[in-house]
Amino acid sequence: MVDYSAIIEDLKRQYLADSRPWVVGFSGGKDSTCTLQMVYQMLCALPKNERTKQVYVLSSDTLVEAPVVGMRQRKICKMVNQAAEKDDIPLIVEMLGPQISDTFWVNVIGRGYPAPNRWFRWCTDRLKIKPMNSYILKNIKENGEVLIILGARKSESASRSQTLAKHEIDNTKMRKHANIRGAFVYTPIEDLEESDVWNYLDTTQSPWGDDNASLHAMYQRKDDEEVSFIIDDASPPSGHSRFGCWVCTVVEEDKALKSLIEDGHPEYEPLLKFRNDLKSMRDDPECREKFRKNQRVDRFIAEYNGPDSVIKQVHRGFEVMGPFTLKVRHELLINLLSIQDQLQQTNPEIQLISPEEIKAIELLWMYDGDTIESISDISPKSKSDSIDALVSRLLKVEEDMSDLSKRIGVYKKLEQVIMEYSMNSLVSEAGVEEGSLMIDERYGVDYNED
Numbered sequence: 001m002v003d004y005s006a007i008i009e010d011l012k013r014q015y016l017a018d019s020r021p022w023v024v025g026f027s028g029g030k031d032s033t034c035t036l037q038m039v040y041q042m043l044c045a046l047p048k049n050e051r052t053k054q055v056y057v058l059s060s061d062t063l064v065e066a067p068v069v070g071m072r073q074r075k076i077c078k079m080v081n082q083a084a085e086k087d088d089i090p091l092i093v094e095m096l097g098p099q100i101s102d103t104f105w106v107n108v109i110g111r112g113y114p115a116p117n118r119w120f121r122w123c124t125d126r127l128k129i130k131p132m133n134s135y136i137l138k139n140i141k142e143n144g145e146v147l148i149i150l151g152a153r154k155s156e157s158a159s160r161s162q163t164l165a166k167h168e169i170d171n172t173k174m175r176k177h178a179n180i181r182g183a184f185v186y187t188p189i190e191d192l193e194e195s196d197v198w199n200y201l202d203t204t205q206s207p208w209g210d211d212n213a214s215l216h217a218m219y220q221r222k223d224d225e226e227v228s229f230i231i232d233d234a235s236p237p238s239g240h241s242r243f244g245c246w247v248c249t250v251v252e253e254d255k256a257l258k259s260l261i262e263d264g265h266p267e268y269e270p271l272l273k274f275r276n277d278l279k280s281m282r283d284d285p286e287c288r289e290k291f292r293k294n295q296r297v298d299r300f301i302a303e304y305n306g307p308d309s310v311i312k313q314v315h316r317g318f319e320v321m322g323p324f325t326l327k328v329r330h331e332l333l334i335n336l337l338s339i340q341d342q343l344q345q346t347n348p349e350i351q352l353i354s355p356e357e358i359k360a361i362e363l364l365w366m367y368d369g370d371t372i373e374s375i376s377d378i379s380p381k382s383k384s385d386s387i388d389a390l391v392s393r394l395l396k397v398e399e400d401m402s403d404l405s406k407r408i409g410v411y412k413k414l415e416q417v418i419m420e421y422s423m424n425s426l427v428s429e430a431g432v433e434e435g436s437l438m439i440d441e442r443y444g445v446d447y448n449e450d
Contacts, residue, residue, distance in 0.1 A: 002192060002196045002199070002200075004038070004200055004204075007038060007188050007189065008038050008041055008042050008045070010188060011038060011039060011042045011188055012042050012045070012046065014147070014186060015042065015043075015046075015053060016050065019052075019053060019143075020053075020143055020144070020145040020146055020147050021053060021054050021055070021056065021139055021143055021146055021147070022039075022053065022054070022055045022056065022146075022147050022148075022149055023056050023057075023058055023135070023136060023139065023146055023147070023148045023149065024036055024039055024055060024056070024057045024058065024148075024149040024150075025058055025132075025148065025149065025150045025151070026057050026058065026059045026077075026093070027059070027060065027151075028059065028069070028072065028073045028076060028215075029151075029215075029218075030194075030197050030198065030201065030215060030219065031151035031152070031153060031156075031189065031197060032150075032151040033151075033201065033212070033215060034151060034189055034192075034197045034200055034201055035149060035150070035151035035188060035189055036057060036080070036151075037200075037201070037204060037206060037207060038188065038189070038200075039055060039091070039149060040080075040083075040084070040089070040091065040207045040208075041204070041207065043055065043089040043090070043091060044087055044089060044207065048088070051089060051090050052090075053090065054090045054091075054092070055089075055090055055091040055092075056092060056094060056135075056139075057077075057080065057091060057092065057093040057094070058093075058094055058096050058132065058135060059073060059077050059093060059094070059095050059096065060095075060096055060097075060127075060128050060131065060132065061073070061074075061095045061096065061097040062097070062098070062104070062123075062127040062128060062245050063097055063098065063103055063104065063105075063127075063354070064104045064105075064127070064245040064246060064247045064352075065244075065245060065246065066244075066246045066256060066257065066260055066268070066271075067246075067268075067343065067347070067350045067352075068260060068265060069218075071349060071350075072214055074095070076208070076210060077093040077095060078093075079208040079209060079210060080093045080208045081093050082208070083207055083208035083209065084208075087207070094135075096131040096132060096135060097127075097131060098126055098127045098130065098131055099130075099131075100356055100357065100360055101360065102126035102127065102130060103126075103127070103357055104123060104127060104245070104247060105333075105336070105353050105357050105361065106357050106360045106361060106364070107122070107126070108278075108324070108329075108332070109324075109329050109332050109333050109336070109361050110329070110357075110360055110361035110363075110364035110365070111323060111364055112289070112322075112323025112324040112325070112326075112328075112329055112368070113323060113324075114282045114288070114321075114323070114324065115247070115249040115278045115279055115281070115282040116248075116249055116250050117249060117250055117282065118250055121250055123245070123250075127245070133179075133180060136148070136177075136180055136183050137180065140180070140181075140182040140183060144182060145182045145183070145184065146182065146183050146184070147183075147184050147185075147186055148177065148183060148184065148185045148186065149185075149186050149187075149188065150185060150186070150187050151187070151189055152187045152189075152190060153187075153189060153190055153191075153192055153193075153194075153197075154190050154191065155192075155193050155194065174186050175187075201215070217263075220263075244256050246268075246271050246275060247274075247275050247278065248275070249275065249278060249279040249282060254272065254275055254276075257271055257272040257275065258272065267342070267343060267346065270339045270342065271339060274335060274336065274339060277335075278332070281324065281328060281332075285321060287324055287325060287328045288321040288322055288323065288324060288325065288328075289321070289322030289323050289324075289325055290321070290322060326365060326368060326369075326370050329361075329365065330378045333353075333358070333361065333375070333378070334378060336352055336353055337353070337375075339352065340352040340353065358375060362375065
């Protein structure tokens with residue numbers, strides 16, 4: 001029988017051992033919930049005068065989570081914060097999300113990035129890793145070091161076990177972060193089996209008042225998979241799990257949405273169709289520009305001498321293609337807004353794309369030579385009411401970004417605004433090893449476009 005009290009006692013020893021702040025990763029899955037409950041239980045058991053160190057619980061919001069999952073996550077995070085304040089413990093939950101320039105829709109619909117695949121998985125870094133690393137680097141800058149608490153388990157998979165063993169320090173549950181100097185990772189439940197995790201959750205009262213029934217519902221299918229809190233690009237894609245992104249095109253089949261639809265959410269059928277269409281468009285030459293944005297010379301030659309005068313670039317056996325065409329980007333946005341409008345008729349809280357993202361998309365289209373002045377210019381008359389409502393919501397954003405209204409230099413100005421909180425300075429000051437995205441030349445997207 002597992003001695004859960006020993007794990008909590010070990011958490012206590014680690015907490016009292018030094019002054020470095022704790023960062024607890026919370027994905028909302030069973031493993032991270034188990035870990036967070038144990039941390040919370042440990043803090044409550046400590047005398048008030050020993051609760052001297054702040055615990056930051058970080059939850060990742062990619063902005064493209066399945067609506068029901070995202071709403072549950074936000075609800076639980078709110079409950080934890082309220083309980084921590086009531087119990088007077090130094091624990092706070094913060095939802096981390098991508099910068100406006102890094103969101104899924106700004107890249108796909110705005111810049112024309114192709115939907116991710118297994119060779120070009122640009123989404124994980126921008127939606128999950130960068131927000132987490134930026135937060136960690138900020139803490140390291142202020143405190144010197146930080147300890148990251150994760151609910152990773154060796155029995156999850158062979159690759160997970162190997163990853164945990166790779167950076168292990170003296171046969172402890174403590175490890176150095178793979179990329180960030182000054183960050184250490186602690187995995188208190190790494191030796192537990194899945195049944196041990198469920199036993200703890202079923203027999204221990206949730207400190208924030210959740211009975212974990214909704215959590216059980218997320219795992220009722222045998223093929224449901226855990227999605228850990230992601231801090232590096234070694235994690236598997238999320239399309240197999242209900243805790244993943246509903247637009248995941250890295251996997252061949254999106255089991256997350258299909259499972260939710262089969263379990264009583266038929267309103268998500270348009271989301272599944274949108275995701276499948278997005279995946280098909282990614283590989284359709286008719287939906288893509290003939291050249292990448294950095295192939296200016298080739299584009300010039302083709303315009304004057306014909307397309308046959310340019311040698312086609314090939315990568316991994318496929319012809320290299322450019323970004324989505326503006327026409328396709330228009331269609332994607334209108335369809336997405338239409339689905340959002342349908343969902344909001346029954347649940348106004350659902351938001352698939354924000355007004356800020358739409359404003360950034362408009363500006364990026366302008367930079368690419370589009371002639372539209374607002375989203376209403378591309379909307380069918382039948383959808384004008386919902387578009388007009390959206391445009392009115394954009395007015396405040398328009399005011400905040402009015403300096404970007406001129407055509408000349410708009411892209412650089414846009415980047416200057418939406419990258420205001422760039423982590424570049426933090427990277428250099430904290431001494432992190434700068435990594436670069438693995439860019440698949442087939443898709444022709446430059447990380448730093450000019």
